[in-house]
Amino acid sequence: MNYAFIAIMAVVIMTCVGIVFGFVLALADKKFAMEENPLIGEVKEALPQGQCGACGFAGCAKYAEAVVLDPDVPPNLCVPGKAEVAAVVAKLTGKVAEATEPKYAHIKCRGGNGIAKMAFEYKGVHDCAAAKLVQQGPKTCKFGCLGFGNCVRACPFNAMSMGPNGLPVVDRKMCTGCGKCANTCPNHVIELLPMSAKVSVSCSSKDFGAVAMKNCKALCIGCGSCMRNCSLKEEEGVKVVDHLAIVNQDVCHHCTNATCLTKCPTGAIGEMLKGVFKKEENVG
Missing domain, CATH: 1.10.15 (3-methyladenine DNA Glycosylase II; Chain A, domain 3)
Known part of the structure; x- marks a missing residue:
């Protein structure tokens, strides 16, 4: 039996079958293809x-x-x-584009190097999601930034970088507010703020009081001072949920006297100046 001849014939037959099927598919594609609207x-x-x-x-x-x-x-x-x-x-x-206010990414954490305490030294994959799988991350605060830059790598506009304190830094001129960084963060420490935001809370911790202070020197301890001293407290400009202060930007936008800023004992709530947290330069 001539095995070489059989092998050659098999190749020839398969090639012919491929050509026939390719020709049939090309005809079908041409017949059933839908012309795309050039618009x-x-x-x-x-x-x-x-x-x-x-x-x-x-x-x-x-x-x-x-x-x-x-x-x-x-x-x-x-x-x-x-x-x-x-x-x-x-x-x-031919449609009408209603005006929308630009938004920018804001990091809700100030627990950088030397500010947030470490529970252990992590030597695994340099990835936030991977680090979170190990006892919820190496920091004692399990709500803050893990610091491995998933958000930076996810940004399609190169608007983020890792700062020297181990926290991401947002370039407000480059940031488009697309939210991809926020969707990537496993601890949800990134929020999108409107450019008109006057104050914001740069913390995500839900620990309370003494427990919170042991974990980080710059977090919200849920004391409620900002809420009690909010000049728009009847409209709930600031409220505390799960031991964390939350700013209602829709209400706060109308505030003319941000008294909440002067009462925060840790500086977790601060003034936003053109999209920049004023107290960021003093932490980390």
Whole structure:
């Protein structure tokens, strides 16, 4: 039996079958292919191509398709593009782009090196999610920033870097407020604040009082001083939930006398100046 001849024939037959199937698929694709609306391509080109998903769709191409074909999809959903891109998309699609306020990533933790105490030395994978699997992370505070830079690596616009104190730093000029960093953080220490925010709490701890103070020197201890001294307390401008102060930005936006800032014993609640936490420079 000539095994070489059989092998050659098998290859020839498989090649012919492949060519036939390829030809059939090519014909089918040509026959059933749907022509793409050229406007979709124009809208896609106008988008920043960050593929961040902040618009609620799986990437820029999907949003471009939706905003062109669906009359109910507004033209201002591209968070990184802000008003400029919204105006272009609105013009291309013939829709009206309502004004939206830009948002920026804010780190709700000041427990950097020498501020938050360490429970043990972690020598595993340099990854926040991996570190959290080991006793909820190496810091005694189990709510703060783990410091391994998942958010930095996730940012599609290079708007974040790791600071010398082991905490991420946000470049407000580069930050688009897409929220990808916030979605990546396993401890949820990143929030998106409107540029008009006047005060914010830079802490995520839900520990209370003495326990909290043992873990970190810069956290919120849930004492409620800010809440009791809020000039808009009847509207709940600040309230304490699970031993953590929470600022209602919709209410706080109207505040003209931020008395809450003067009463915080740890400085966890502070003034925001053009998107920057004023007390950040004094910690870490």
